[in-house]
Amino acid sequence: MKAELLAKLLPSSCDMSSIRSKSNDSITSEDVLIKISYARLNNNELYYVLSKFLDDESSRGKMYYNLIEDLKPVFNNQESNELVSKYVQAGITESIIIKCPFCNGTGVLLFKTSVENCPHCKQGDFIYNNLIRSSFVGVKEKDFDKEKYRKVMEKLQDIEISALDKLGDV
Numbered sequence: 001m002k003a004e005l006l007a008k009l010l011p012s013s014c015d016m017s018s019i020r021s022k023s024n025d026s027i028t029s030e031d032v033l034i035k036i037s038y039a040r041l042n043n044n045e046l047y048y049v050l051s052k053f054l055d056d057e058s059s060r061g062k063m064y065y066n067l068i069e070d071l072k073p074v075f076n077n078q079e080s081n082e083l084v085s086k087y088v089q090a091g092i093t094e095s096i097i098i099k100c101p102f103c104n105g106t107g108v109l110l111f112k113t114s115v116e117n118c119p120h121c122k123q124g125d126f127i128y129n130n131l132i133r134s135s136f137v138g139v140k141e142k143d144f145d146k147e148k149y150r151k152v153m154e155k156l157q158d159i160e161i162s163a164l165d166k167l168g169d170v
């Protein structure tokens, strides 16, 4: 488990001594799960935290299906399920995947004779733009509906803010 993700999951203001594992001083995933269990997260908040910070694929899938249902009214129920799902899938990816997949989050690409800054990210954080987003959705950039995408991202941000708030209060 990545230390920086744990640092995000566990706000610095919280007292770590009470959740420290007995065997050593490092924080284990069990410690994190205990903290999560006390935070009274709702389903989507729990799935969000588990998929973003603990790379849990099955939580990601459950959140995906919930969000498609939740967002249908936002899409005015006019759109095909398939299109709603694609926007939701793309939004979840942007919300959850921070690390650049091209350089593995290092920010540099290694070539035989040189090292170059990775053009796909900013110091390892993947750069999302509308071209990338539209390719995730599976449409041409000109057909990409920014307003719909914004609504998906807003929903995800609300879930993240609420989840981190509750975790911070534990």
Ligand SMILES: [Zn+2]
Residues within 6 Å of the ligand: 100, 101, 102, 103, 104, 105, 106, 107, 108, 118, 119, 120, 121, 122, 124
């Ligand atoms: Zn990169």
